[in-house]
Amino acid sequence: MQEEKDFIEQLLNTETQNKAFRELVRIYQKPLYNHIRNIVLNHDDTDDVLQNTFVKVFQYLKDFKGESKLFSWIYRIATNEAISFINQKAKKHQTTSEAIQSKIVENLKADVYFDxxxxxxxxxxxxxxxxxxxxxxxxxxxxxxxxxxxxxxxxxxxxxxxxxxxxxxxxxxxxxxxxx
Missing domain, CATH: 1.10.10.10 (Winged helix-like DNA-binding domain superfamily/Winged helix DNA-binding domain)
Known part of the structure; x- marks a missing residue:
């Protein structure tokens, strides 16, 4: 897809990189937020993971080989970041990721962002x-x-x-x- 290839070139070109990355964030921020929120369930945690995702995307964009769609690559990063976040949180609290998620589900009623x-x-x-x-x-x-x-x-x-x-x-x- 030529359009995506052009967009990736803009992301990699130091002269157009900032504008292109702002566009990438504009396009992907909401769907990635929803994707990550579905995994980590908590709004504040989702914001942290989303920020980490965009940092990784920016950091590793030069390594993107175009073997999959940009969308898929970014979602894979977001998925991995969300899972890693839960696992790190579990390790920090010396428990399992399942226990962490169960606690989050129990607290969903109190989450003002959960409707x-x-x-x-x-x-x-x-x-x-x-x-x-x-x-x-x-x-x-x-x-x-x-x-x-x-x-x-x-x-x-x-x-x-x-x-x-x-x-x-x-x-x-x-x-x-x-x-x-």
Whole structure:
């Protein structure tokens, strides 16, 4: 895609870099915020991870080889940053990432940026019971409405594997929602 290639050249050119990066932030800030928020669940943590994501994008843009879409590459960085953030937080508190996320879900009612109801909180609890990959696939497909092909590029897995993960995730969530 020539348009994307031109945009990447602008990002790499020291004369056009600042303007192009502001444009990149304008384009990706809201969807990346939503993506990261779906993983870390907390607004303040999301802002921190989002900032780290843009720093990494800027830092490693020179290494982007164009083997995937810029969108996929940036989302992969955001996903990795979000997962790393949760794992670091767990390590700092000498607990598991699952325990950290469970505590965040319990605190969602008090989060002024969370506009969900009891069912949304129950859904978040159900999602936390899934293995990490199923959580990611479910959140990206259900909340962000990404196509399997996009998720495949972001997570580096096959479309068939993603469809199976999503199917299993939906079944487990349905069971949880019906039985709890």
């Amino acid at each position: 969900g109801d009891e069912i949304q909180i129950k859904l978040q609890k159900a999602i936390l019971l899934l293995p990490e990959k199923q959580q990611l696939v479910f959140r990206m497909k259900y909340f962000e409405e990404l196509k399997y092909e996009e998720i495949s590029e972001i997570l580096g897995t096959t479309v068939g594997g993603l469809k199976a993960s999503y199917h299993h995730a939906v079944k487990k969530i349905e069971d949880f929602m019906n039985n709890n």
